[in-house]
Amino acid sequence: MAGVLDSVNQRTQLVGENRLELLLFRVNGSQLYGINVFKVREVLPCPRLTNIPKSKQVVRGIAPIRGGTISILDLSLATGNSPLDDIESCFTVITEYNGSTQGFLVRSVERIVNLNWNEVHPPPRGTGHEHYLTAVTKVDNKLVEIIDVEKILSEVAPINENISEGVITEDVAKTAADLKVLVVDDSKIARKQVQRCVEQIGVQVTALNDGLEAWNHLTQLQEQGISPLDEYIMMISDIEMPEMDGYTLTAEVRQHASFKAMHIVLHSSLSGVFNKAMVEKVGADDFLAKFHPDMLAEKVIERVHAVGATIPGLDE
Template sequence: MAGVLDSVNQRTQLVGQNRLELLLFRLVGQQIYGINVFKVKEVLQCPKLTMIPQRHPVVRGVAHIRGGTIPILDMGMATGQRAIDEDDIKNCFVIITEYNRKTQGFLVKGVERIVNLNWEAIHPPPKGAGKENYLTAVTQLDNHLVEIIDVEKILAEVAPSDDNISETVLDKVNNGALREKKILIVDDSTVARKQIQNCMNAVGLEAVTKNDGKQAYDYLRELAQTVDNVADVIALMISDVEMPEMDGYTLTTLCKNDPKLKDLYIMLHTSLSGVFNRAMVEKVGANDFMAKFSPDELAERVMEVIDARS
Protein backbone atom coordinates (compact mmCIF):
# COMPACT_ATOMS: atom_id res chain seq x y z
CA MET A 1 0.00 0.00 0.00
CA ALA A 2 2.74 2.47 0.89
CA GLY A 3 4.32 1.93 -2.50
CA VAL A 4 1.08 2.85 -4.24
CA LEU A 5 0.60 5.97 -2.17
CA ASP A 6 4.19 7.13 -2.55
CA SER A 7 4.33 6.62 -6.31
CA VAL A 8 1.16 8.36 -7.50
CA ASN A 9 2.56 11.88 -7.75
CA GLN A 10 5.71 10.69 -9.51
CA ARG A 11 3.75 8.83 -12.19
CA THR A 12 1.21 11.46 -13.24
CA GLN A 13 3.40 12.55 -16.14
CA LEU A 14 2.88 9.32 -18.10
CA VAL A 15 3.28 10.01 -21.79
CA GLY A 16 2.56 6.88 -23.78
CA GLN A 17 1.71 5.44 -27.11
CA ASN A 18 -2.05 5.14 -26.57
CA ARG A 19 -1.39 3.93 -23.00
CA LEU A 20 -2.59 4.92 -19.58
CA GLU A 21 -2.06 4.02 -15.95
CA LEU A 22 -5.06 3.34 -13.74
CA LEU A 23 -5.15 3.67 -9.98
CA LEU A 24 -7.43 0.85 -8.82
CA PHE A 25 -9.67 1.30 -5.77
CA ARG A 26 -12.74 -0.14 -4.07
CA LEU A 27 -15.87 1.42 -2.64
CA VAL A 28 -18.26 -0.44 -0.32
CA GLY A 29 -18.18 -3.92 -1.87
CA GLN A 30 -15.87 -6.05 -3.99
CA GLN A 31 -16.21 -4.24 -7.31
CA ILE A 32 -12.93 -2.71 -8.55
CA TYR A 33 -12.89 0.79 -10.00
CA GLY A 34 -10.21 2.77 -11.78
CA ILE A 35 -9.15 6.38 -12.20
CA ASN A 36 -6.45 7.63 -14.53
CA VAL A 37 -3.25 8.35 -12.59
CA PHE A 38 -2.78 11.42 -14.78
CA LYS A 39 -5.65 13.08 -12.88
CA VAL A 40 -4.45 12.09 -9.42
CA LYS A 41 -2.45 14.58 -7.38
CA GLU A 42 -2.12 12.55 -4.19
CA VAL A 43 -3.54 9.61 -2.24
CA LEU A 44 -3.63 9.71 1.55
CA GLN A 45 -5.29 8.23 4.60
CA CYS A 46 -8.49 10.17 5.18
CA PRO A 47 -7.65 13.24 7.29
CA LYS A 48 -9.99 14.81 9.82
CA LEU A 49 -13.06 16.19 8.04
CA THR A 50 -14.80 19.41 8.99
CA MET A 51 -18.53 19.54 8.44
CA ILE A 52 -19.91 22.49 6.47
CA PRO A 53 -23.49 23.84 6.61
CA GLN A 54 -25.91 23.29 3.71
CA ARG A 55 -23.50 20.90 2.04
CA HIS A 56 -24.52 18.46 -0.67
CA PRO A 57 -25.10 15.03 0.93
CA VAL A 58 -22.31 13.53 -1.19
CA VAL A 59 -19.80 15.98 0.36
CA ARG A 60 -18.76 14.35 3.63
CA GLY A 61 -16.86 17.45 4.72
CA VAL A 62 -13.79 19.48 3.88
CA ALA A 63 -10.16 18.68 4.65
CA HIS A 64 -7.31 21.09 5.23
CA ILE A 65 -4.46 19.72 3.14
CA ARG A 66 -1.16 21.44 2.34
CA GLY A 67 -2.52 24.90 3.07
CA GLY A 68 -5.72 24.48 1.10
CA THR A 69 -9.31 23.53 1.90
CA ILE A 70 -10.56 20.67 -0.27
CA PRO A 71 -14.10 19.22 -0.44
CA ILE A 72 -14.21 15.46 0.13
CA LEU A 73 -16.87 13.58 -1.84
CA ASP A 74 -18.09 10.09 -1.03
CA MET A 75 -17.56 8.29 -4.35
CA GLY A 76 -19.97 5.51 -3.40
CA MET A 77 -22.83 7.88 -2.56
CA ALA A 78 -22.15 9.88 -5.71
CA THR A 79 -22.72 6.81 -7.86
CA GLY A 80 -25.86 5.67 -6.08
CA GLN A 81 -24.24 3.14 -3.76
CA ARG A 82 -24.14 2.85 0.02
CA ALA A 83 -22.26 5.55 1.86
CA ILE A 84 -19.19 4.75 3.91
CA ASP A 85 -20.15 4.48 7.59
CA GLU A 86 -19.26 7.51 9.67
CA ASP A 87 -17.28 5.40 12.14
CA ASP A 88 -15.26 3.86 9.32
CA ILE A 89 -14.19 7.06 7.53
CA LYS A 90 -10.95 7.34 9.49
CA ASN A 91 -9.87 3.95 8.09
CA CYS A 92 -10.56 4.97 4.48
CA PHE A 93 -8.55 6.82 1.86
CA VAL A 94 -8.91 10.04 -0.09
CA ILE A 95 -7.86 10.35 -3.73
CA ILE A 96 -7.01 14.00 -4.39
CA THR A 97 -7.74 14.88 -8.03
CA GLU A 98 -7.81 17.85 -10.33
CA TYR A 99 -10.66 18.06 -12.81
CA ASN A 100 -11.81 21.02 -14.83
CA ARG A 101 -9.55 23.51 -13.04
CA LYS A 102 -10.75 22.46 -9.58
CA THR A 103 -9.26 20.26 -6.87
CA GLN A 104 -11.37 17.81 -4.89
CA GLY A 105 -10.95 14.59 -2.96
CA PHE A 106 -12.87 11.35 -3.36
CA LEU A 107 -13.45 9.17 -0.31
CA VAL A 108 -12.94 5.48 -1.12
CA LYS A 109 -12.88 2.34 0.98
CA GLY A 110 -9.49 1.08 -0.17
CA VAL A 111 -6.73 1.66 -2.71
CA GLU A 112 -5.34 -1.36 -4.54
CA ARG A 113 -2.51 -0.73 -7.00
CA ILE A 114 -1.51 0.98 -10.24
CA VAL A 115 -1.72 -0.86 -13.56
CA ASN A 116 -0.40 0.09 -16.98
CA LEU A 117 -2.76 -0.63 -19.89
CA ASN A 118 -3.27 0.13 -23.55
CA TRP A 119 -6.27 2.29 -24.36
CA GLU A 120 -7.31 -0.40 -26.86
CA ALA A 121 -8.07 -2.61 -23.83
CA ILE A 122 -10.45 0.03 -22.47
CA HIS A 123 -13.98 -0.26 -23.87
CA PRO A 124 -17.20 1.74 -23.63
CA PRO A 125 -19.55 0.35 -20.97
CA PRO A 126 -21.96 -2.30 -22.30
CA LYS A 127 -25.56 -1.25 -22.71
CA GLY A 128 -27.67 -2.23 -19.74
CA ALA A 129 -24.70 -2.51 -17.38
CA GLY A 130 -25.22 -1.57 -13.74
CA LYS A 131 -24.40 2.05 -12.88
CA GLU A 132 -23.93 2.67 -16.61
CA ASN A 133 -24.78 6.34 -16.24
CA TYR A 134 -21.69 6.81 -14.08
CA LEU A 135 -19.24 4.91 -16.27
CA THR A 136 -17.13 6.14 -19.13
CA ALA A 137 -15.41 2.81 -19.77
CA VAL A 138 -14.68 -0.72 -18.56
CA THR A 139 -11.79 -3.14 -18.88
CA GLN A 140 -10.87 -6.68 -17.83
CA LEU A 141 -7.98 -7.25 -15.45
CA ASP A 142 -7.08 -10.65 -13.98
CA ASN A 143 -10.54 -11.90 -14.99
CA HIS A 144 -12.20 -9.09 -13.06
CA LEU A 145 -14.24 -6.24 -14.52
CA VAL A 146 -12.79 -2.81 -13.76
CA GLU A 147 -15.21 0.11 -14.03
CA ILE A 148 -13.94 3.59 -14.86
CA ILE A 149 -16.26 6.22 -13.39
CA ASP A 150 -17.44 9.36 -15.18
CA VAL A 151 -16.09 11.83 -12.63
CA GLU A 152 -17.23 14.80 -14.71
CA LYS A 153 -20.82 13.62 -14.36
CA ILE A 154 -20.43 13.36 -10.59
CA LEU A 155 -19.03 16.87 -10.33
CA ALA A 156 -21.75 18.26 -12.60
CA GLU A 157 -24.38 16.84 -10.25
CA VAL A 158 -22.73 17.79 -6.96
CA ALA A 159 -21.49 21.25 -7.94
CA PRO A 160 -23.18 22.26 -11.21
CA SER A 161 -21.52 25.11 -13.05
CA ASP A 162 -23.07 27.72 -15.31
CA ASP A 163 -22.56 26.39 -18.84
CA ASN A 164 -24.27 29.32 -20.55
CA ILE A 165 -22.34 31.68 -22.77
CA SER A 166 -22.49 35.31 -21.64
CA GLU A 167 -24.29 37.96 -23.67
CA THR A 168 -20.98 39.77 -24.09
CA VAL A 169 -19.53 36.81 -25.99
CA LEU A 170 -22.71 36.16 -27.97
CA ASP A 171 -22.63 39.76 -29.19
CA LYS A 172 -19.29 38.99 -30.87
CA VAL A 173 -20.67 36.14 -32.97
CA ASN A 174 -20.00 36.60 -36.69
CA ASN A 175 -22.86 34.64 -38.23
CA GLY A 176 -21.40 34.99 -41.70
CA ALA A 177 -18.13 33.32 -40.77
CA LEU A 178 -19.88 30.59 -38.79
CA ARG A 179 -22.49 29.72 -41.40
CA GLU A 180 -22.34 26.10 -42.61
CA LYS A 181 -19.40 25.27 -40.35
CA LYS A 182 -19.32 21.99 -38.44
CA ILE A 183 -17.45 21.20 -35.25
CA LEU A 184 -16.41 17.63 -34.47
CA ILE A 185 -16.64 16.94 -30.73
CA VAL A 186 -14.88 13.83 -29.39
CA ASP A 187 -15.33 12.91 -25.72
CA ASP A 188 -16.23 9.76 -23.80
CA SER A 189 -18.13 11.68 -21.11
CA THR A 190 -21.79 12.27 -21.93
CA VAL A 191 -21.75 15.35 -19.72
CA ALA A 192 -18.71 16.85 -21.45
CA ARG A 193 -20.09 16.14 -24.93
CA LYS A 194 -23.37 17.84 -24.09
CA GLN A 195 -21.64 20.85 -22.53
CA ILE A 196 -19.47 21.44 -25.59
CA GLN A 197 -22.32 20.76 -28.01
CA ASN A 198 -24.58 23.28 -26.27
CA CYS A 199 -21.74 25.80 -26.34
CA MET A 200 -21.24 25.37 -30.08
CA ASN A 201 -24.97 25.45 -30.84
CA ALA A 202 -25.32 28.70 -28.88
CA VAL A 203 -22.97 30.49 -31.29
CA GLY A 204 -24.63 28.98 -34.35
CA LEU A 205 -22.33 26.06 -35.06
CA GLU A 206 -23.48 22.57 -36.01
CA ALA A 207 -21.87 19.89 -33.86
CA VAL A 208 -21.04 16.30 -34.77
CA THR A 209 -20.30 14.17 -31.69
CA LYS A 210 -18.29 10.97 -31.28
CA ASN A 211 -17.66 8.94 -28.13
CA ASP A 212 -13.97 8.10 -28.60
CA GLY A 213 -10.95 8.55 -30.83
CA LYS A 214 -11.60 5.44 -32.93
CA GLN A 215 -15.14 6.54 -33.75
CA ALA A 216 -13.86 9.99 -34.70
CA TYR A 217 -11.04 8.67 -36.87
CA ASP A 218 -13.36 6.27 -38.70
CA TYR A 219 -15.79 9.14 -39.31
CA LEU A 220 -13.04 11.41 -40.65
CA ARG A 221 -11.67 8.69 -42.92
CA GLU A 222 -15.12 8.09 -44.39
CA LEU A 223 -15.62 11.83 -44.85
CA ALA A 224 -12.23 12.07 -46.59
CA GLN A 225 -13.50 9.69 -49.29
CA THR A 226 -16.24 12.13 -50.27
CA VAL A 227 -14.53 15.55 -50.12
CA ASP A 228 -11.25 17.00 -51.35
CA ASN A 229 -10.33 18.53 -48.00
CA VAL A 230 -11.92 17.54 -44.69
CA ALA A 231 -10.96 20.93 -43.25
CA ASP A 232 -13.43 22.55 -45.69
CA VAL A 233 -16.27 20.69 -43.95
CA ILE A 234 -15.05 20.42 -40.36
CA ALA A 235 -13.97 23.83 -39.06
CA LEU A 236 -12.12 22.19 -36.18
CA MET A 237 -12.11 19.10 -33.99
CA ILE A 238 -12.38 19.47 -30.22
CA SER A 239 -11.09 16.28 -28.64
CA ASP A 240 -10.66 14.94 -25.14
CA VAL A 241 -7.35 13.24 -24.36
CA GLU A 242 -8.51 10.29 -22.27
CA MET A 243 -10.87 8.00 -24.20
CA PRO A 244 -11.41 4.24 -24.60
CA GLU A 245 -10.29 2.45 -27.77
CA MET A 246 -8.09 5.38 -28.91
CA ASP A 247 -6.93 8.40 -26.92
CA GLY A 248 -6.71 11.98 -28.12
CA TYR A 249 -2.94 11.88 -28.58
CA THR A 250 -3.16 8.91 -30.93
CA LEU A 251 -6.13 10.40 -32.79
CA THR A 252 -4.20 13.63 -33.33
CA THR A 253 -1.08 11.80 -34.53
CA LEU A 254 -3.06 9.71 -37.03
CA CYS A 255 -4.83 12.78 -38.39
CA LYS A 256 -1.67 14.84 -38.77
CA ASN A 257 0.07 11.94 -40.58
CA ASP A 258 -2.82 11.48 -43.01
CA PRO A 259 -2.53 13.68 -46.15
CA LYS A 260 -6.31 14.06 -46.33
CA LEU A 261 -6.67 15.03 -42.66
CA LYS A 262 -3.47 16.91 -41.87
CA ASP A 263 -5.05 20.35 -42.40
CA LEU A 264 -7.76 19.70 -39.81
CA TYR A 265 -7.45 22.11 -36.89
CA ILE A 266 -7.30 20.07 -33.68
CA MET A 267 -7.92 21.44 -30.19
CA LEU A 268 -7.27 19.09 -27.27
CA HIS A 269 -9.83 19.96 -24.60
CA THR A 270 -9.27 18.07 -21.39
CA SER A 271 -9.87 18.06 -17.66
CA LEU A 272 -6.13 17.39 -17.15
CA SER A 273 -5.60 21.03 -16.32
CA GLY A 274 -3.07 20.95 -13.49
CA VAL A 275 -0.67 18.29 -14.77
CA PHE A 276 -1.11 18.57 -18.48
CA ASN A 277 2.07 18.03 -20.49
CA ARG A 278 2.19 20.78 -23.14
CA ALA A 279 5.29 19.22 -24.70
CA MET A 280 3.18 16.19 -25.56
CA VAL A 281 0.60 18.41 -27.30
CA GLU A 282 3.35 19.84 -29.48
CA LYS A 283 4.84 16.41 -30.10
CA VAL A 284 1.64 14.98 -31.57
CA GLY A 285 0.99 18.11 -33.61
CA ALA A 286 -2.20 19.45 -32.01
CA ASN A 287 -2.95 23.06 -32.95
CA ASP A 288 -4.26 24.14 -29.58
CA PHE A 289 -5.02 23.05 -26.02
CA MET A 290 -7.60 24.23 -23.52
CA ALA A 291 -8.47 23.02 -20.04
CA LYS A 292 -12.15 22.20 -19.42
CA PHE A 293 -14.57 23.88 -19.03
CA SER A 294 -15.17 27.60 -19.56
CA PRO A 295 -18.02 28.17 -22.06
CA ASP A 296 -17.03 31.78 -22.76
CA GLU A 297 -13.36 30.94 -23.25
CA LEU A 298 -14.15 27.95 -25.48
CA ALA A 299 -16.65 29.86 -27.61
CA GLU A 300 -14.29 32.80 -28.08
CA ARG A 301 -11.37 30.56 -28.98
CA VAL A 302 -13.43 28.61 -31.52
CA MET A 303 -14.73 31.79 -33.14
CA GLU A 304 -11.20 33.18 -33.35
CA VAL A 305 -10.00 30.02 -35.09
CA ILE A 306 -12.85 30.06 -37.59
CA ASP A 307 -12.41 33.78 -38.32
CA ALA A 308 -8.68 33.28 -38.90
CA ARG A 309 -9.21 30.32 -41.21
CA SER A 310 -12.18 31.71 -43.17
Protein backbone atom coordinates (compact mmCIF):
# COMPACT_ATOMS: atom_id res chain seq x y z
CA MET A 1 0.00 0.00 0.00
CA ALA A 2 3.01 2.33 0.12
CA GLY A 3 2.29 3.31 -3.47
CA VAL A 4 -1.33 4.24 -2.80
CA LEU A 5 -0.87 7.70 -4.32
CA ASP A 6 1.28 6.70 -7.27
CA SER A 7 -1.55 7.42 -9.71
CA VAL A 8 -2.88 10.65 -8.22
CA ASN A 9 -2.53 12.41 -11.57
CA GLN A 10 -4.86 9.87 -13.13
CA ARG A 11 -7.30 10.20 -10.26
CA THR A 12 -7.67 13.94 -10.82
CA GLN A 13 -9.59 12.99 -13.95
CA LEU A 14 -12.43 12.02 -11.59
CA VAL A 15 -13.06 15.73 -11.01
CA GLY A 16 -16.52 16.68 -12.27
CA GLU A 17 -17.45 13.05 -13.00
CA ASN A 18 -19.24 12.52 -9.66
CA ARG A 19 -16.81 9.70 -8.89
CA LEU A 20 -14.50 8.88 -6.01
CA GLU A 21 -12.02 6.24 -4.94
CA LEU A 22 -12.21 4.78 -1.46
CA LEU A 23 -9.44 3.10 0.48
CA LEU A 24 -11.14 0.24 2.34
CA PHE A 25 -9.92 -0.85 5.78
CA ARG A 26 -11.02 -2.59 8.96
CA VAL A 27 -10.67 -1.23 12.48
CA ASN A 28 -11.73 -3.79 15.08
CA GLY A 29 -13.77 -6.63 13.65
CA SER A 30 -15.19 -7.48 10.25
CA GLN A 31 -16.89 -4.15 9.46
CA LEU A 32 -15.46 -2.40 6.39
CA TYR A 33 -14.73 1.33 6.48
CA GLY A 34 -13.74 3.74 3.74
CA ILE A 35 -11.81 6.97 3.31
CA ASN A 36 -11.40 9.04 0.14
CA VAL A 37 -8.04 8.27 -1.47
CA PHE A 38 -7.48 11.97 -2.11
CA LYS A 39 -7.12 12.46 1.65
CA VAL A 40 -4.58 9.67 2.03
CA ARG A 41 -0.88 10.42 1.76
CA GLU A 42 0.35 6.90 2.38
CA VAL A 43 -0.27 3.71 4.33
CA LEU A 44 2.45 2.29 6.57
CA PRO A 45 2.91 -0.51 9.09
CA CYS A 46 2.49 1.01 12.54
CA PRO A 47 5.70 2.93 13.32
CA ARG A 48 7.37 2.97 16.71
CA LEU A 49 5.27 5.33 18.85
CA THR A 50 6.37 7.72 21.57
CA ASN A 51 3.81 8.44 24.29
CA ILE A 52 2.96 12.06 25.04
CA PRO A 53 2.17 12.83 28.71
CA LYS A 54 -1.34 14.18 29.34
CA SER A 55 -2.43 13.64 25.74
CA LYS A 56 -5.95 12.40 25.04
CA GLN A 57 -6.43 8.64 25.24
CA VAL A 58 -7.29 8.45 21.55
CA VAL A 59 -3.78 9.67 20.71
CA ARG A 60 -1.67 6.52 21.00
CA GLY A 61 1.55 8.45 20.47
CA ILE A 62 3.61 10.40 17.99
CA ALA A 63 5.95 9.14 15.30
CA PRO A 64 8.61 10.63 13.02
CA ILE A 65 7.42 10.22 9.43
CA ARG A 66 8.97 11.70 6.28
CA GLY A 67 10.93 14.32 8.18
CA GLY A 68 8.04 15.43 10.39
CA THR A 69 6.41 14.32 13.63
CA ILE A 70 2.73 13.48 13.54
CA SER A 71 0.11 12.27 16.00
CA ILE A 72 -1.21 8.73 15.61
CA LEU A 73 -4.89 8.34 16.57
CA ASP A 74 -6.56 5.04 17.42
CA LEU A 75 -9.55 5.04 15.05
CA SER A 76 -11.33 2.42 17.14
CA LEU A 77 -11.11 4.56 20.29
CA ALA A 78 -11.97 7.70 18.33
CA THR A 79 -15.29 6.21 17.27
CA GLY A 80 -16.29 5.09 20.76
CA ASN A 81 -15.07 1.51 20.67
CA SER A 82 -12.40 -0.44 22.55
CA PRO A 83 -8.75 0.39 21.82
CA LEU A 84 -6.80 -1.59 19.26
CA ASP A 85 -4.46 -4.16 20.78
CA ASP A 86 -1.23 -5.56 19.40
CA ILE A 87 -0.69 -2.27 17.60
CA GLU A 88 2.68 -3.41 16.29
CA SER A 89 0.73 -5.51 13.77
CA CYS A 90 -1.62 -2.65 12.83
CA PHE A 91 -1.36 -0.17 9.98
CA THR A 92 -1.31 3.61 9.98
CA VAL A 93 -3.23 5.56 7.36
CA ILE A 94 -1.51 8.95 6.98
CA THR A 95 -4.08 11.58 6.04
CA GLU A 96 -4.35 15.30 5.47
CA TYR A 97 -7.45 17.16 6.65
CA ASN A 98 -7.97 20.87 6.95
CA GLY A 99 -4.30 21.57 6.36
CA SER A 100 -3.06 19.23 9.10
CA THR A 101 -1.48 15.79 8.85
CA GLN A 102 -2.32 12.92 11.19
CA GLY A 103 -2.20 9.14 11.21
CA PHE A 104 -5.11 6.82 11.95
CA LEU A 105 -4.34 3.44 13.46
CA VAL A 106 -6.38 0.62 11.82
CA ARG A 107 -6.27 -3.18 12.04
CA SER A 108 -5.90 -3.91 8.31
CA VAL A 109 -6.02 -2.23 4.93
CA GLU A 110 -7.93 -3.98 2.15
CA ARG A 111 -7.92 -2.31 -1.28
CA ILE A 112 -8.99 0.73 -3.31
CA VAL A 113 -12.38 0.78 -5.06
CA ASN A 114 -13.74 3.19 -7.65
CA LEU A 115 -17.34 4.31 -7.10
CA ASN A 116 -19.90 6.81 -8.29
CA TRP A 117 -21.08 9.25 -5.65
CA ASN A 118 -24.70 8.29 -6.43
CA GLU A 119 -23.84 4.86 -5.00
CA VAL A 120 -22.91 6.54 -1.72
CA HIS A 121 -25.79 7.47 0.58
CA PRO A 122 -26.35 9.38 3.83
CA PRO A 123 -26.38 7.26 7.01
CA PRO A 124 -29.69 5.46 7.52
CA ARG A 125 -32.34 7.18 9.60
CA GLY A 126 -32.37 5.93 13.15
CA THR A 127 -28.61 5.92 13.61
CA GLY A 128 -28.96 8.87 16.00
CA HIS A 129 -26.95 12.06 16.22
CA GLU A 130 -23.80 10.75 17.88
CA HIS A 131 -22.58 8.41 15.17
CA TYR A 132 -19.29 8.98 13.34
CA LEU A 133 -20.53 8.42 9.79
CA THR A 134 -20.97 10.81 6.89
CA ALA A 135 -22.15 8.16 4.44
CA VAL A 136 -22.52 4.47 3.64
CA THR A 137 -22.15 2.42 0.49
CA LYS A 138 -21.91 -1.21 -0.60
CA VAL A 139 -18.95 -3.01 -2.15
CA ASP A 140 -19.42 -6.63 -3.21
CA ASN A 141 -22.72 -6.60 -1.29
CA LYS A 142 -20.91 -5.63 1.92
CA LEU A 143 -21.75 -2.45 3.80
CA VAL A 144 -18.96 0.13 3.87
CA GLU A 145 -19.14 2.94 6.43
CA ILE A 146 -17.46 6.25 5.60
CA ILE A 147 -16.25 7.90 8.79
CA ASP A 148 -16.77 11.58 9.62
CA VAL A 149 -13.11 12.39 10.23
CA GLU A 150 -13.92 16.08 10.77
CA LYS A 151 -16.08 15.11 13.76
CA ILE A 152 -13.24 13.01 15.20
CA LEU A 153 -10.69 15.79 14.78
CA SER A 154 -13.04 18.38 16.29
CA GLU A 155 -13.25 16.24 19.43
CA VAL A 156 -9.52 15.56 19.66
CA ALA A 157 -8.37 19.09 18.85
CA PRO A 158 -11.25 21.61 18.76
CA ILE A 159 -10.65 24.55 16.44
CA ASN A 160 -11.52 28.17 16.99
CA GLU A 161 -14.82 28.98 15.28
CA ASN A 162 -14.94 32.68 16.16
CA ILE A 163 -14.32 35.48 13.69
CA SER A 164 -11.64 37.93 14.80
CA GLU A 165 -12.64 41.30 16.17
CA GLY A 166 -12.81 43.98 13.49
CA VAL A 167 -13.55 41.66 10.56
CA ILE A 168 -17.29 42.38 10.73
CA THR A 169 -18.04 46.11 10.52
CA GLU A 170 -21.28 47.79 11.52
CA ASP A 171 -22.11 48.51 7.87
CA VAL A 172 -21.59 44.86 6.94
CA ALA A 173 -23.82 43.66 9.78
CA LYS A 174 -26.54 46.10 8.73
CA THR A 175 -26.51 44.95 5.11
CA ALA A 176 -26.13 41.25 5.98
CA ALA A 177 -29.40 41.06 7.88
CA ASP A 178 -31.36 41.06 4.61
CA LEU A 179 -29.23 38.44 2.88
CA LYS A 180 -29.07 34.65 2.72
CA VAL A 181 -26.39 32.01 2.02
CA LEU A 182 -26.84 28.38 1.01
CA VAL A 183 -24.47 26.01 2.87
CA VAL A 184 -24.01 22.41 1.68
CA ASP A 185 -21.96 19.84 3.62
CA ASP A 186 -22.48 16.19 4.53
CA SER A 187 -20.51 16.44 7.79
CA LYS A 188 -22.77 17.66 10.58
CA ILE A 189 -19.78 19.16 12.39
CA ALA A 190 -18.44 20.98 9.31
CA ARG A 191 -21.94 22.18 8.40
CA LYS A 192 -22.45 23.65 11.86
CA GLN A 193 -19.01 25.30 11.80
CA VAL A 194 -19.77 27.07 8.51
CA GLN A 195 -23.28 27.99 9.62
CA ARG A 196 -22.10 29.54 12.89
CA CYS A 197 -19.39 31.48 11.07
CA VAL A 198 -21.79 32.91 8.49
CA GLU A 199 -24.43 33.71 11.10
CA GLN A 200 -21.87 35.70 13.10
CA ILE A 201 -21.79 38.10 10.16
CA GLY A 202 -25.57 38.42 10.36
CA VAL A 203 -26.39 36.56 7.17
CA GLN A 204 -29.21 34.01 7.27
CA VAL A 205 -28.31 30.41 6.42
CA THR A 206 -30.07 27.52 4.73
CA ALA A 207 -28.01 24.38 5.48
CA LEU A 208 -28.38 21.19 3.42
CA ASN A 209 -26.75 17.77 3.68
CA ASP A 210 -25.49 16.95 0.19
CA GLY A 211 -25.27 18.07 -3.41
CA LEU A 212 -28.39 16.29 -4.61
CA GLU A 213 -30.45 17.84 -1.83
CA ALA A 214 -29.05 21.26 -2.76
CA TRP A 215 -29.75 20.73 -6.49
CA ASN A 216 -33.34 19.66 -5.78
CA HIS A 217 -33.78 22.68 -3.52
CA LEU A 218 -32.56 25.10 -6.19
CA THR A 219 -34.70 23.61 -8.95
CA GLN A 220 -37.76 23.55 -6.69
CA LEU A 221 -37.30 27.23 -5.91
CA GLN A 222 -37.17 27.93 -9.64
CA GLU A 223 -40.35 25.89 -10.23
CA GLN A 224 -42.09 27.93 -7.52
CA GLY A 225 -41.21 31.14 -9.35
CA ILE A 226 -38.44 32.08 -6.89
CA SER A 227 -35.06 32.80 -8.46
CA PRO A 228 -32.20 31.18 -6.51
CA LEU A 229 -30.13 34.23 -7.49
CA ASP A 230 -32.59 36.43 -5.61
CA GLU A 231 -32.84 34.02 -2.70
CA TYR A 232 -29.09 33.52 -2.06
CA ILE A 233 -26.06 35.75 -2.44
CA MET A 234 -23.83 32.69 -2.71
CA MET A 235 -23.51 28.95 -2.16
CA ILE A 236 -20.75 27.49 0.04
CA SER A 237 -20.37 23.82 -0.77
CA ASP A 238 -18.23 20.94 0.40
CA ILE A 239 -16.69 18.78 -2.33
CA GLU A 240 -17.01 15.25 -0.93
CA MET A 241 -20.70 14.43 -0.47
CA PRO A 242 -22.93 11.37 -0.99
CA GLU A 243 -25.44 11.28 -3.85
CA MET A 244 -23.84 14.24 -5.68
CA ASP A 245 -20.44 15.79 -4.96
CA GLY A 246 -19.63 19.50 -4.94
CA TYR A 247 -17.94 19.40 -8.33
CA THR A 248 -20.98 17.87 -10.00
CA LEU A 249 -23.33 20.23 -8.17
CA THR A 250 -21.28 23.19 -9.45
CA ALA A 251 -21.26 21.83 -13.00
CA GLU A 252 -25.04 21.31 -12.92
CA VAL A 253 -25.64 24.86 -11.67
CA ARG A 254 -23.41 26.28 -14.40
CA GLN A 255 -25.46 24.47 -17.04
CA HIS A 256 -28.82 25.81 -15.79
CA ALA A 257 -29.95 28.79 -17.86
CA SER A 258 -31.78 30.57 -15.03
CA PHE A 259 -29.27 30.42 -12.17
CA LYS A 260 -25.93 29.58 -13.76
CA ALA A 261 -24.59 32.92 -12.47
CA MET A 262 -24.83 31.82 -8.81
CA HIS A 263 -21.66 32.65 -6.88
CA ILE A 264 -20.12 29.35 -5.69
CA VAL A 265 -17.31 28.82 -3.20
CA LEU A 266 -16.10 25.25 -2.82
CA HIS A 267 -15.02 24.71 0.77
CA SER A 268 -13.07 21.53 1.35
CA SER A 269 -10.70 19.69 3.66
CA LEU A 270 -8.97 18.41 0.49
CA SER A 271 -6.56 21.33 0.67
CA GLY A 272 -3.44 19.20 0.33
CA VAL A 273 -4.41 17.69 -3.01
CA PHE A 274 -6.70 20.03 -4.87
CA ASN A 275 -5.87 23.48 -6.19
CA LYS A 276 -7.76 26.30 -7.81
CA ALA A 277 -7.16 24.95 -11.31
CA MET A 278 -9.22 21.88 -10.47
CA VAL A 279 -12.01 24.01 -9.00
CA GLU A 280 -12.04 26.26 -12.05
CA LYS A 281 -12.49 23.18 -14.22
CA VAL A 282 -16.11 22.94 -13.07
CA GLY A 283 -16.67 26.70 -12.97
CA ALA A 284 -16.63 27.54 -9.26
CA ASP A 285 -15.92 31.16 -8.36
CA ASP A 286 -13.50 30.36 -5.57
CA PHE A 287 -11.95 27.66 -3.41
CA LEU A 288 -11.32 27.79 0.32
CA ALA A 289 -9.59 25.19 2.48
CA LYS A 290 -11.36 24.23 5.70
CA PHE A 291 -11.64 25.65 8.29
CA HIS A 292 -10.49 29.25 8.73
CA PRO A 293 -13.30 31.43 10.14
CA ASP A 294 -11.72 34.77 9.17
CA MET A 295 -11.01 33.65 5.60
CA LEU A 296 -14.51 32.25 5.19
CA ALA A 297 -16.00 35.41 6.69
CA GLU A 298 -14.04 37.55 4.25
CA LYS A 299 -15.45 35.60 1.29
CA VAL A 300 -18.98 36.12 2.58
CA ILE A 301 -18.36 39.80 3.37
CA GLU A 302 -17.10 40.35 -0.19
CA ARG A 303 -20.45 39.07 -1.43
CA VAL A 304 -22.34 41.18 1.12
CA HIS A 305 -20.57 44.26 -0.24
CA ALA A 306 -21.09 43.23 -3.87
CA VAL A 307 -24.77 42.35 -3.54
CA GLY A 308 -25.67 44.92 -0.91
CA ALA A 309 -24.58 47.73 -3.18
CA THR A 310 -27.25 46.68 -5.71
CA ILE A 311 -30.12 46.48 -3.22
CA PRO A 312 -31.97 49.82 -2.90
CA GLY A 313 -33.08 51.13 0.44
CA LEU A 314 -30.48 49.45 2.65
CA ASP A 315 -28.89 52.74 3.64
CA GLU A 316 -32.12 54.68 4.01
